[in-house]
Amino acid sequence: MFKRVATVVAAIAFIGQSATAQTPPTPVDIELKLLIDVSGSVSTAEYNLQKNGYVNVFNNAGLWNTFAGTNQTLAVSYSEWANSSLLRTNWFTITNASSAASFASAINSLVGRASVGSGTDLGQAIDFGINALNTNNFAGTKRIIDFSGDGCSSTALAARTNAINANIVLNGLAIGGSGIESCYGTYITPNGFVEGAATFDDFEVALGRKIGREIGVIDVPEPSTFALVAVGLFGLVGASRRRRA
Secondary structure, eight states: OHHHHHHHHHHHHHHHHHHHHTOOOEEEEEEEEEEEEOSTTSOHHHHHHHHHHHHHHHTOHHHHHHHHHTTOOEEEEEEEESSSEEEOSOOEEESSHHHHHHHHHHHHTOOSOOOOOSSOOHHHHHHHHHHHHHHSSEEEEEEEEEEEESOOOTTHHHHHHHHHHTTOEEEEEEESSHHHHHHHHHHHTTSOOEEEESSGGGHHHHHHHHHHHHTTSOOOOOHHHHHHHHHHHHHHHHHHHHHHO
């Protein structure tokens, strides 16, 4: 009798474990893996400009109320990288400004910076992001790795291929000018884009544009388009002034 009860209990436990293991992933519109550069070239002040930039962008109610208006769902987590990477927040689900603010609070509560080496191994960071997307419990229509930093490395080409094969888009926020933007572009093209920040002081504004593009609520024109728009607006203003005169 005891053996029979034990067998039944074991069978129930096995069924429970199987059900847990087979829990289907949660469907979302976008999976977004954030990777922030904490390598040796990034000072504490520059690290804080990056971290605070993420906090402020996810606290931007206007951005996330617009996102909510599109009835989308975003799964997002935040990690720091150099020549290795470390998860620093769990995955959050964002559907509105309130849930975005909760994610911002999680980032803001992080103490110090991750101890992940001093090098700049972009390829390792990308592979880390691929694994994070492949092992979470979400099923996104779009899957994106979003990394920011002021350094580049030649190790990224193989990792870029791995991402493309896994149907993951790579987007970079290059800090430091055209040289780093060009390097990022080499490793991200053809399936993503590069947003540029001339300095760490420009990071938050560039990040806002970048996140907006990724979640589909801001379509940022190319620089040439900006120039054409500016010329057109200047002409309209000039014509208006002439009419008033």
